[in-house]
Amino acid sequence: MPGAEIIEANNLSYRFPDGTLALRQVSLVVKEKERVAIMGPNGAGKSTLLLLLDGLLAGEGQIKILGTEVRRRNLKFIRSKVGLVFQNPDDQLFMPSVLDDVIYGLCARKKSLDPEAIKKAEEILRQLKAETLVNKSTMSLSLGEKKKVALAGVLVMEPEVLLLDEPTSGLDPAARRWLISYLSGLNRTMIFTTHNLELASRLAHRVILLNAGRVVADGPAAEILSDEKLLLDNGL
Amino acid sequence: MKNAVGRTSLRLDPRTELLCFLAVMAFVVLLPAEAPLWKSAGLFFLLLVGGFAFAPQPVKFFNLFRKIALVLIPFIFFLLIVSLLFSKEPAKKVFFYIAQVGLRSLVVVAANLVFILSQRSEDLLAAISQAKAPAVVIQLLNSGLRFSHIYTREATSSFRAKLARDRCRRPFFERLKITGLIIEKIFWRAIERSQRIYAAMLSRGYDGHFYFHRQFNLRLMDIVVLTSFLALLFALALI
Numbered sequence: 274m275p276g277a278e279i280i281e282a283n284n285l286s287y288r289f290p291d292g293t294l295a296l297r298q299v300s301l302v303v304k305e306k307e308r309v310a311i312m313g314p315n316g317a318g319k320s321t322l323l324l325l326l327d328g329l330l331a332g333e334g335q336i337k338i339l340g341t342e343v344r345r346r347n348l349k350f351i352r353s354k355v356g357l358v359f360q361n362p363d364d365q366l367f368m369p370s371v372l373d374d375v376i377y378g379l380c381a382r383k384k385s386l387d388p389e390a391i392k393k394a395e396e397i398l399r400q401l402k403a404e405t406l407v408n409k410s411t412m413s414l415s416l417g418e419k420k421k422v423a424l425a426g427v428l429v430m431e432p433e434v435l436l437l438d439e440p441t442s443g444l445d446p447a448a449r450r451w452l453i454s455y456l457s458g459l460n461r462t463m464i465f466t467t468h469n470l471e472l473a474s475r476l477a478h479r480v481i482l483l484n485a486g487r488v489v490a491d492g493p494a495a496e497i498l499s500d501e502k503l504l505l506d507n508g509l
Numbered sequence: 510m511k512n513a514v515g516r517t518s519l520r521l522d523p524r525t526e527l528l529c530f531l532a533v534m535a536f537v538v539l540l541p542a543e544a545p546l547w548k549s550a551g552l553f554f555l556l557l558v559g560g561f562a563f564a565p566q567p568v569k570f571f572n573l574f575r576k577i578a579l580v581l582i583p584f585i586f587f588l589l590i591v592s593l594l595f596s597k598e599p600a601k602k603v604f605f606y607i608a609q610v611g612l613r614s615l616v617v618v619a620a621n622l623v624f625i626l627s628q629r630s631e632d633l634l635a636a637i638s639q640a641k642a643p644a645v646v647i648q649l650l651n652s653g654l655r656f657s658h659i660y661t662r663e664a665t666s667s668f669r670a671k672l673a674r675d676r677c678r679r680p681f682f683e684r685l686k687i688t689g690l691i692i693e694k695i696f697w698r699a700i701e702r703s704q705r706i707y708a709a710m711l712s713r714g715y716d717g718h719f720y721f722h723r724q725f726n727l728r729l730m731d732i733v734v735l736t737s738f739l740a741l742l743f744a745l746a747l748i
Contacts, residue, residue, distance in 0.1 A: 329708045349714075357712045363659055364705040369631035369651060372722050378713040380720035391722055410631055412658045426713065 276305035279434060279462045280326065280338055286486075287321050287332030295321040296332065297486045303434075308463045310477035310494065314508025317483040319466035320360065323436045326464070327357045338434065353382065356432030360439040360466075362419035366411040371398070371422050374411055378430040390429070397425045401455070417448045428459075437465035441472050468509065474498050482507055523628050523636035525731040529738050530624035536742045537613045542606065548745050549612035555741075556619035560627075570622060577618045585611045630654050635721035647719050652703075659702070660695055667691045 280303040287296040296318045303309055311319045324330040328343045328351050336343040343351050359365040368374035372394055379390035398404050403421040406414065411422065420440070427435065440456065441449045453475050456463065467473055473480055473494060480497040482490035484507045490497055497503065533552070540548065557574070564570035589607045596603050625633070634654075638647050671687060679687070707715075 324708065327712050329712060352712055352714055355712075357709075359705065359709050361705075364702060365709040367651070367655065367706055367710055368719070368721075369634050369654065370722075373631065373635075373720065376722060377715075377720060381714035381716050381718070384716065384718070386720045386722065410629065412630075412655065430713070 279303055279305050279307075280336070280464070282326070282336045283334055285322070285325060285332055285334035285336065287318070287325060287330060295486050296325070299334075299483070299486070299488055301481060301488070301491065303462060303464060306460060306462055308457075308476055308478050309465075310473040310480045311464060311466045311483060312468070312473060312480055312497075312507075312509060313483035313489075316485075317508075318486040319483055320438050322483070323357060323438050323464065323466060326434075326436060327352065327355050329357070353430070354432060355434045355436060356427035356430055357436040358424050358427050358438065358440065360442060362416070362423040365423040365426070366419060369410060369412070371403075371406045371409050371411055371414070374422060375425045375429055378426060382430070394425065394429050397429045398422075401425050401428075402451075416443050417445065420444065420448075420452075433462060435459070435461055435463045435465075437463065439466055439468070441467065441469050470498060470504075470509070482509075484508070521734060522725045522727050522731045523632050524640050524725060525727070525735050526624040526628060527633070527636060527640075528735055530620050532739055532742055533616060533620040533624075536746060537616055540613075540746060542609060544609075546605070546608055546612060548748075549609065549616055552742070552745060553612060553616045553619055556616065556623050560619060560623040564623075564627060570627075573626070574619065574622055577622075578615060581611070581614050581618070585614070631721075632723060632725075634719075635723040636725055638719060638721050639725060644718050648717075651719065655706075656699060656703075660699060663695055663698065664691065667695065 280301070282299065282301050285296050285299040286294070288294050299318075299322065301309075311322060313319055321330065325332050326336060326338070326343070328336075328345075328348045331345075338351050339354055341347050341350055366374050368377055372391065375394040375398065376387070376390040379393065380386055383390070395404065395407060398407055398421075401421045401424065403418065403425065406418055406422060411419070414422065420443075424437075424440075437456075441452055444452065449469075449472070453472055456465075457476050463476075465472070465476070477494040479492065480490070480494045481488055482497060482503065489507055490500075490503055533556075536552065537549075560570055560574075561567050585607060588610060589603070592598075592603045592607060593600060598606075634647060634651055637650065668691065671691065
């Protein structure tokens with residue numbers, strides 16, 4: 274069950290370079306081991322919120338992860354604690370082979386090729402039922418395989434907070450079911466964006482509903498997901 | 510070493526193959542223009558036979574060679590016509606120089622197929638990294654490979670979508686305009702995507718370096734092949 278506060282965001286706002294306001298005065302608190310679904314229609318600001326939490330975008334307001342403010346000088350610490358899995362794995366996989374991609378984060382942390390990293394990566398790939406991909410090129414994988422490899426590349430770094438952007442998008446029903454059951458077995462703080470009500474209901478303790486960059490609802494998953502009118506009014 | 514189809518294939522350290530390729534490039538560039546044609550022709554023949562003998566899939570090797578070589582033919586013809594029209598040299602000499610260009614181009618194509626394209630890109634990058642190449646070179650090669658793969662796929666699907674919506678054959682200039690628009694779209698997507706990829710790299714602690722798990726060891730066979738190949742090139746150049 275959720276414990277101490279891990280993420281604290283106050284009055285977050287973000288404006289795209291073209292002037293569009295993506296997030297307006299968003300505040301949220303996420304506790305240890307809590308699983309939070311960020312839901313909302315397209316363009317609600319869900320992905321932008323995740324990028325802000327990982328320090329990849331800088332907006333207005335304040336974010337604290339494990340008590341450390343997300344600022345330029347703290348980014349190394351923040352990124353050692355927060356792992357972000359992007360929506361499109363083609364944006365995430367940048368090394369030529371699967372194993373090289375999965376070990377990258379650990380090797381970058383140690384600034385050298387670490388044999389322990391290889392063992393750890395193979396173990397994570399085995400857990401994700403992707404051990405057969407280990408020597409494959411990242412360019413020759415299917416979408417489902419790429420998603421697994423992208424997830425492995427983040428999990429191998431053992432982040433305390435896992436941010437997942439639309440983790441089940443583009444997956445077939447069997448792969449989606451498998452991923453949901455795998456994620457629900459991970460005992461860590463997790464924030465994920467989704468349109469998928471099944472994913473939210475099976476995985477999330479709490480749902481935050483965003484629309485046009487504002488928080489329109491924040492509460493227990495069962496309560497929010499049973500409010501049909503609220504969901505329909507917010508494009509879900 | 511036997512491959513899946515039971516054919517013996519000679520798999521060298523990628524660094525050996527890379528050095529052989531660089532040696533061929535040096536040979537092609539440094540060989541005097543007046544050198545006899547048989548030198549380039551001999552090297553070309555040797556590469557072709559060697560490539561065929563050791564390629565895991567000889568048919569694929571020949572088909573790829575044929576495709577690339579066919580692209581060269583119009584270029585060589587263009588050069589020949591322009592040279593015949595505008596060069597003050599006698600026609601015999603023009604033919605000689607164009608034959609030199611054609612043969613050396615074929616040598617480069619064959620060497621590329623034998624030493625570079627026959628390797629897995631991840632092995633090649635790992636080998637270049639192991640050879641202590643600057644990080645920026647590896648980054649450029651890695652990004653180039655990745656982007657060329659992604660955008661070839663996107664360009665193919667964009668052109669398919671265009672074909673699916675075309676009801677009749679459009680005039681040439683309109684087709685040219687549409688192709689230009691597709692290329693523009695892919696260009697902007699490339700910029701957008703490169704920003705996202707960079708963000709993903711940063712989120713995993715990218716520090717300007719790449720790490721490859723594959724480490725290659727030079728074997729006796731690599732040294733023998735490299736030494737023999739270099740000796741052959743020297744002999745060809747000096748005879």
